[in-house]
Amino acid sequence: xxxxxxxxxxxxxxxxxxxxxxxxxxxxxxxxxxxxxxxxxxxxxxxxxxxxxxxxxxxxxxxxxxxxxxxxxxxxxxxxxxxxxxxxxxxxxxxxxxxxxxxxxxxxxxxxxxxxxxxxxxxxxxxxxxxxxxxxxxxxxxxxxxxxxxxxxxxxxxxxxxxxxxxxxxxxxxxxxxxxxxxxxxxxxxxxxxxxxxxxxxxxxxxxxxxxxxxxxxxxxxxxxxxxxxxxxxxxxxxxxxxxxxxxxxxxxxxxxxxxxxxxxxxxxxxxxxxxxxxxxxxxxxxxxxxxxxxxxxxxxxxxxxxxxxxxxxxxxxxxxxxxxxxxxxxxxxxxxxxxxxxxxxxxxxxxxxxxxxxxxxxxxxxxxxxxxxxxxxxxxxxxxxxxxxxxxxxxxxxxxxxxxxxxxxxxxxxxxxxxxxxxxxxxxxxxxxxxxxxxxxxxxxxxxxxxxxxxxxxxxxxxxxxxxxxxxxxxxxxxxxxxxxxxxxxxxxxxxxxxxxxxxxxxxxxxxxxxxxxxxxxxxxxxxxxxxxxxxxxxxxxxxxxxxxxxxxxxxxxxxxxxxxxxxxxxxxxxxxxxxxxxxxxxxxxxxxxxxxxxxxxxxxxxxxxxxxxxxxxxxxxxxxxxxxxxxxxxxxxxxxxxxxxxxxxxxxxxxxxxxxxxxxxxxxxxxxxxxxxxxxxxxxxxxxxxxxxxxxxxxxxxxxxxxxxxxxxxxxxxxxxxxxxxxxxxxxxxxxxxxxxxxxxxxxxxxxxxxxxxxxxxxxxxxxxxxxxxxxxxx
Numbered sequence: 001x002x003x004x005x006x007x008x009x010x011x012x013x014x015x016x017x018x019x020x021x022x023x024x025x026x027x028x029x030x031x032x033x034x035x036x037x038x039x040x041x042x043x044x045x046x047x048x049x050x051x052x053x054x055x056x057x058x059x060x061x062x063x064x065x066x067x068x069x070x071x072x073x074x075x076x077x078x079x080x081x082x083x084x085x086x087x088x089x090x091x092x093x094x095x096x097x098x099x100x101x102x103x104x105x106x107x108x109x110x111x112x113x114x115x116x117x118x119x120x121x122x123x124x125x126x127x128x129x130x131x132x133x134x135x136x137x138x139x140x141x142x143x144x145x146x147x148x149x150x151x152x153x154x155x156x157x158x159x160x161x162x163x164x165x166x167x168x169x170x171x172x173x174x175x176x177x178x179x180x181x182x183x184x185x186x187x188x189x190x191x192x193x194x195x196x197x198x199x200x201x202x203x204x205x206x207x208x209x210x211x212x213x214x215x216x217x218x219x220x221x222x223x224x225x226x227x228x229x230x231x232x233x234x235x236x237x238x239x240x241x242x243x244x245x246x247x248x249x250x251x252x253x254x255x256x257x258x259x260x261x262x263x264x265x266x267x268x269x270x271x272x273x274x275x276x277x278x279x280x281x282x283x284x285x286x287x288x289x290x291x292x293x294x295x296x297x298x299x300x301x302x303x304x305x306x307x308x309x310x311x312x313x314x315x316x317x318x319x320x321x322x323x324x325x326x327x328x329x330x331x332x333x334x335x336x337x338x339x340x341x342x343x344x345x346x347x348x349x350x351x352x353x354x355x356x357x358x359x360x361x362x363x364x365x366x367x368x369x370x371x372x373x374x375x376x377x378x379x380x381x382x383x384x385x386x387x388x389x390x391x392x393x394x395x396x397x398x399x400x401x402x403x404x405x406x407x408x409x410x411x412x413x414x415x416x417x418x419x420x421x422x423x424x425x426x427x428x429x430x431x432x433x434x435x436x437x438x439x440x441x442x443x444x445x446x447x448x449x450x451x452x453x454x455x456x457x458x459x460x461x462x463x464x465x466x467x468x469x470x471x472x473x474x475x476x477x478x479x480x481x482x483x484x485x486x487x488x489x490x491x492x493x494x495x496x497x498x499x500x501x502x503x504x505x506x507x508x509x510x511x512x513x514x515x516x517x518x519x520x521x522x523x524x525x526x527x528x529x530x531x532x533x534x535x536x537x538x539x540x541x542x543x544x545x546x547x548x549x550x551x552x553x554x555x556x557x558x559x560x561x562x563x564x565x566x567x568x569x570x571x572x573x574x575x576x577x578x579x580x581x582x583x584x585x586x587x588x589x590x591x592x593x594x595x596x597x598x599x600x601x602x603x604x605x606x607x608x609x610x611x612x613x614x615x616x617x618x619x620x621x622x623x624x625x626x627x628x629x630x631x632x633x634x635x636x637x638x639x640x641x642x643x644x645x646x647x648x649x650x651x652x653x654x655x656x657x658x659x660x661x662x663x664x665x666x667x668x669x670x671x672x673x674x675x676x677x678x679x680x681x682x683x684x685x686x687x688x689x690x691x692x693x694x695x696x697x698x699x700x701x702x703x704x705x706x707x708x709x710x711x712x713x714x715x716x717x718x719x720x721x722x723x724x725x726x727x728x729x730x731x732x733x734x735x736x737x738x739x740x741x742x743x744x745x746x747x748x749x750x751x752x753x754x755x756x757x758x759x760x761x762x763x764x765x766x767x768x769x770x771x772x773x774x775x776x777x778x779x780x781x
Contacts, residue, residue, distance in 0.1 A: 019161075025157070031080060031084070034137070035133070035134055038131055040161055041129075041159070041162070043124050043126045043159075046124065047122070048523065049535075052117065055112045055136065061102060076113070079138050121527070146591050177379070185355060187357050189356065190294060190357075192304065197380070198347065199347050199379060200382060203345070205339070209335040209338075210367070210371045212357060214353065215315050218352075222307070227308065231314065234253045250262065260348055260351065261348060263343065267400070268338075272322040275330070277356065278294045278360055279294075281312075301354045321335045334368075357372060358370060388422075401423065402424070408613060409613060414429040425452055427633045429629075437631050438639060444627035447548075447620075448546045450546050451543035454512070455539050456519045456522065459508045459536070460532050462526070463508065467511070468676065472658060472678070475501065478501065484575065486501055489678035494653070495654060496654065510538070522535045547602060549601065559622055560578075560582070561580050561583060566580060569592065575594060590606065602779070641722045647722060660691050695736075695765070695767075698762070700732075700761065701732065706720060706723065745766060748763070
């Protein structure tokens with residue numbers, strides 16, 4: 001007899017599935033504060049290894065209580081007191097919070113040291129609280145030179161609550177600043193509130209996967225007897241979106257086309273901004289008569305302000321996971337939001353707002369279990385960074401969009417930034433523009449902030465063996481001072497990422513790529529193999545600019561000093577790097593690699609973020625006489641497509657192998673004798689290729705775009721991965737994944753527009769994916 005099937009999906013870090021377990025992150029060179037009850041267990045984990053951990057504990061009277069965790073103080077462990085005394089905005093907020101627990105931050109004692117140096121990755125300690133405690137955990141760090149590989153890294157905290165029934169919902173996150181007003185919305189309720197221009201509204205999903213409808217009315221309009229509400233259609237139109245899509249717009253407008261709200265932060269990235277708040281009719285149509293609904297709740301909440309009731313309110317539905325599919329049908333599933341996720345809005349005029357906690361329990365809209373929403377209002381005097389959030393893994397803490405050490409300089413030249421892999425990166429510059437930036441790079445010299453690249457230090461006696469197993473290149477052939485480009489693949493042959501590997505010493509490497517998960521992947525493989533190796537994240541401590549163009553050598557030769565043990569800038573070979581100083585022996589430490597992403601002679605300059613402004617200023621001082629221009633992502637895209645260089649999410653994903661992505665040259669299946677991840681799959685794939693990356697030259701002046709279908713007759717035989725109009729070649733070109741049967745140079749295909757059938761653009765397969773300088777004479781010069 002068959003037993004009934006049971007749903008047990010893997011849902012990491014969702015509070016409703018693990019109410020007794022909490023996760024917290026201690027940032028490198030940072031501090032986290034948590035509260036424990038008697039019997040609670042605290043596990044402190046050294047995620048990457050070789051990272052100190054300091055801990056202080058206080059009882060309810062503000063007295064030191066390390067003994068309640070079975071710990072004693074270490075006279076040398078003074079990092080927490082130093083951090084709280086540094087005068088930064090974060091330290092001020094932390095001190096104010098600790099003062100509420102009667103903790104005197106001016107008289108902090110020495111902390112406990114949880115483990116000695118040289119801890120392996122994943123090392124942890126488990127403590128059980130014997131009393132109610134406030135616990136401070138720090139990941140000590142400090143400034144490290146760009147050529148050093150001893151980086152501070154994060155700690156992970158796991159709390160196992162002794163009495164989870166006493167906390168039916170997770171504790172609220174610490175406020176972002178001083179709170180002007182706050183309230184909690186229970187499921188199936190709504191509340192109206194007022195905000196003045198400049199104030200901030202934080203909508204918090206307390207337990208995760210809970211929707212919250214939000215409406216706003218112009219307060220002065222209400223005073224005049226007019227209901228001027230937030231309008232999704234106006235908002236969508238003014239933001240240039242013909243169709244709705246999941247996510248939030250940067251600004252929301254009313255029906256008079258006046259801005260009402262600006263989105264400052266979003267830790268989820270997926271919301272419904274185009275539907276009605278749930279209505280009585282919706283539930284009635286489903287057979288649930290008299291069901292609570294957000295529209296009626298909002299109408300009741302707004303009645304006190306003179307607003308007329310509505311059967312359905314057009315709302316921003318925060319955290320509602322909806323989309324419009326390829327057939328223009330509205331689809332939805334459980335929200336992406338996790339416990340403590342939030343959206344932060346800034347009011348652009350005086351508003352009457354209403355927020356709800358959605359009561360929908362008949363479908364996945366609220367994860368089948370409606371929970372609380374919490375609203376906080378902050379003063380207009382506060383200043384918050386504009387940010388979204390990313391997670392390395394589903395159960396990782398969110399990390400907000402960061403600014404590189406060069407941001408102060410780039411933001412003085414442009415306000416056009418996008419969140420590129422979790423870092424604010426310029427798209428183009430005021431007074432220049434993508435075309436001028438492009439020509440500046442091709443003809444003179446250009447500088448670009450590429451700090452968003454991920455950097456990982458891989459050190460230890462098994463470092464070479466680990467990388468040789470995880471990368472497709474033969475790492476054993478890499479000399480100290482050399483750089484090699486490689487793919488990193490999964491077992492099935494699909495690409496996890498591509499990047500460059502630098503060898504700094506016999507057992508010391510630096511992997512530079514685009515994917516945060518690469519570090520997790522490397523550590524997982526090292527653990528499986530039992531290797532003695534440390535993989536340390538270095539993205540926060542190493543920032544970099546690309547200096548590209550035919551005059552890049554002339555520029556950098558004036559400012560890079562190298563010792564006798566290193567090659568001079570002028571002698572640096574292609575795919576080699578040097579360690580040196582800015583201007584002279586006592587200058588700030590730098591590394592320079594002869595690498596780039598433009599197809600031109602070029603270099604990348606690597607430094608500590610604290611030195612970034614000095615490096616940028618010197619580049620401009622020496623570069624302006626040479627015609628230096630800043631370079632944004634828009635111009636870079638044209639440069640790299642001309643050079644046939646691939647981009648994650650366009651030319652490759654985890655379904656694409658290196659051969660199909662056009663980088664089969666970095667998979668030496670014949671000469672590399674050692675096994676590596678994906679080798680067997682790549683042998684099969686290389687023997688039976690289905691598609692190949694080719695270059696296309698388009699007929700006429702109409703452009704192709706990423707995702708366009710490519711046809712021979714009625715049948716689709718390929719897809720455009722990237723496309724641009726080449727300013728120097730005067731042609732529209734594209735990179736295309738094409739069926740191997742149509743990849744001969746000169747073969748004619750058609751790029752489909754509209755539905756792929758009603759409009760076609762003729763194109764010819766080029767001799768190479770490299771449209772500009774196919775012999776690479778410029779980059780090798």
